[in-house]
Amino acid sequence: MADLELRNISKSYGATKVLHDINLKIDDGEFIVFVGPSGCGKSTLLRLIAGLDEITDGDLLIGGERSNKLSPKQRNIAMVFQSYALYPQMTVAENMGFSLSLERRPKAEIRQKVDEAAATLKLEALLDRKPGQLSGGQRQRVAIGRAIVRNPRVFLLDEPLSNLDAALRTETRVEIGELHQRLKTTMIYVTHDQVEAMTMADRIVILNAGRIEQVGTPMELYNTPATEFVASFIGSPKMNLITGKAAQEYDAATIGIRPEHLDIVTESPHWQGLITLVERLGHNTIVYAQVPDVGPVTISLEGQHEYQVGQNVGLDADLSKIHRFARDGRPLV
Amino acid sequence: MASRLIVFGILALIAFLMTAPSAMTLFTSLKPPEELILPAWTPPASITFEHFERVWTDGGFRRYFLNTILISAVDAIVMIGLASMTAYAMVFMSFRGKLALQVLFVVGLMIPVTAIILPLYTTIRSVGLINTHLGVIFADLALAMPVFVFMFSSYFVSIPRALHEAARIDGATEFQIYRRVVMPVSVPAIITTGLLEFMWSWNDLLLRLLLLPREGMRTLSVGLLNFQGQQTRDIAGISAGTVIMAIPVVLLFLFFQRHFVRGMTAGAVK
Numbered sequence A: 001m002a003d004l005e006l007r008n009i010s011k012s013y014g015a016t017k018v019l020h021d022i023n024l025k026i027d028d029g030e031f032i033v034f035v036g037p038s039g040c041g042k043s044t045l046l047r048l049i050a051g052l053d054e055i056t057d058g059d060l061l062i063g064g065e066r067s068n069k070l071s072p073k074q075r076n077i078a079m080v081f082q083s084y085a086l087y088p089q090m091t092v093a094e095n096m097g098f099s100l101s102l103e104r105r106p107k108a109e110i111r112q113k114v115d116e117a118a119a120t121l122k123l124e125a126l127l128d129r130k131p132g133q134l135s136g137g138q139r140q141r142v143a144i145g146r147a148i149v150r151n152p153r154v155f156l157l158d159e160p161l162s163n164l165d166a167a168l169r170t171e172t173r174v175e176i177g178e179l180h181q182r183l184k185t186t187m188i189y190v191t192h193d194q195v196e197a198m199t200m201a202d203r204i205v206i207l208n209a210g211r212i213e214q215v216g217t218p219m220e221l222y223n224t225p226a227t228e229f230v231a232s233f234i235g236s237p238k239m240n241l242i243t244g245k246a247a248q249e250y251d252a253a254t255i256g257i258r259p260e261h262l263d264i265v266t267e268s269p270h271w272q273g274l275i276t277l278v279e280r281l282g283h284n285t286i287v288y289a290q291v292p293d294v295g296p297v298t299i300s301l302e303g304q305h306e307y308q309v310g311q312n313v314g315l316d317a318d319l320s321k322i323h324r325f326a327r328d329g330r331p332l333v
Numbered sequence B: 001m002a003s004r005l006i007v008f009g010i011l012a013l014i015a016f017l018m019t020a021p022s023a024m025t026l027f028t029s030l031k032p033p034e035e036l037i038l039p040a041w042t043p044p045a046s047i048t049f050e051h052f053e054r055v056w057t058d059g060g061f062r063r064y065f066l067n068t069i070l071i072s073a074v075d076a077i078v079m080i081g082l083a084s085m086t087a088y089a090m091v092f093m094s095f096r097g098k099l100a101l102q103v104l105f106v107v108g109l110m111i112p113v114t115a116i117i118l119p120l121y122t123t124i125r126s127v128g129l130i131n132t133h134l135g136v137i138f139a140d141l142a143l144a145m146p147v148f149v150f151m152f153s154s155y156f157v158s159i160p161r162a163l164h165e166a167a168r169i170d171g172a173t174e175f176q177i178y179r180r181v182v183m184p185v186s187v188p189a190i191i192t193t194g195l196l197e198f199m200w201s202w203n204d205l206l207l208r209l210l211l212l213p214r215e216g217m218r219t220l221s222v223g224l225l226n227f228q229g230q231q232t233r234d235i236a237g238i239s240a241g242t243v244i245m246a247i248p249v250v251l252l253f254l255f256f257q258r259h260f261v262r263g264m265t266a267g268a269v270k
């Protein structure tokens, strides 16, 4: 187990800089999620930490030790790849025990550690199969198993759930969370899915175009986004971002109102809107409406409601929850 | 229906034309002397192995066969190791001079043997390897290496990079990755390389004629040519020698046929 520190890390491929001045401290045992849109540099950052790519500039400290030049093995980190990257010609047991067999550990010890990990991940029945004979979810478990067998200082996971179907994704998400509770090893988890980030992370690092936008607990990011980008990225459905006259009313270039902070009212409404779509999810109802001079807005209502498309409704916002942003995307306070 | 018949007819004709010489050679090699006056396309009425015995012992084909199989087997095995390791470095590692090396291999791919045969001969002679198996083996490997490096490279690039990276994370050295991750998934490329190099080496005449002129060192190709020159009337003996030379290659090809085709097309379709 170890803490990590990234100091002014940047990465260039040839002339293109894909990561700019990344500064980050990760505590021992923390579950950190890197989240951001596709192509923002999440995987690159993870690969720098893993030692698969060379750091162009800056320092990486693992357990207080500068590790820029250490090989992946010397860093003693484990990684789960998006494609799982299981060795196709080896059985599940051989895949999981590969790193130990490279260290020439005794067969009995390897067997025991593989069995332990297999029990944790409910893989006992599959140990003699080849990866080609497994389902996507099972392969994913084997990939995690291969990582935990080594008892590494840090786990790196690059979008480990993106190849699973939705139901399995939710299930595995919970299992990874429980695994972290049990192992208490530092985990860095990469995803483009903000729901995964919000549900799993101790702290989230939001990346955009190779820069850190904000670092914080899920609730910090939700309640006090440091930029307009964070505000729009965190939360589902997305925050309503309104510009123009409606924003000027509040002395801001842009105002942001989360759908759950808008309400449909009959008395003294702030805006009038025309409903364009209603999504009924049972535990909540999402209403899409068109407001003159404001544009399209999304309203998330708790419970079940009988609003109809084409209906004109009054809208009101919880004023204490409005986010105001300057022209540069910074929040106004 | 009629058009299918025509196609069938054409294919059958081509198949016949292509197999006829082999069949006639085989027939001739098995015929007892009294049947040899019959036309070549008549199958032997009774079978004899006397021609095979004759060329094998008196004709020296036993020696030729051993020479050939030694050179071809060493060629094939060493080529698999050499070409795959070179390709591994080219695909998975970064090092200074990689581009220059790639250019050299492409150049090597384009130069025909005949164009450099003389300098090759003088080089081999200057290091004293004329009439040694080693000299031919060196020449074979050097000349064919670009082709197989290219083949292994195109196979290796179809291996997901993440596999290589996962092995690095697992703590494998480059050689361990090569040996335990990359090579086990490259069986089709290995078989294709081994087979092709074996066949080329087996059938090559030019280099062997030049580098192994001494009687005791001859390979089947040189031996057969020589035999033809000296025993122009011994059609049955020449046929038997030809069959001896053809059998191993045919057997190998039949045995590995499916792998062979897969190796040739791998990377192209994946």
Ligand SMILES: Nc1ncnc2c1ncn2[C@@H]1O[C@H](COP(=O)(O)OP(=O)(O)O)[C@@H](O)[C@H]1O
Residues within 6 Å of the ligand: A013, A018, A036, A037, A038, A039, A040, A041, A042, A043, A044, A045
């Ligand atoms: N090997 C590479 N060479 C050049 N550019 C790369 C390389 N790897 C990644 N990039 C670029 O770096 C940026 C970040 O990529 P990546 O870290 O994979 O994004 P993410 O994982 O967030 O989707 C992308 O614009 C990508 O095109």
Ligand SMILES: [Mg+2]
Residues within 6 Å of the ligand: A042, A043, A044, A159
């Ligand atoms: Mg990625």
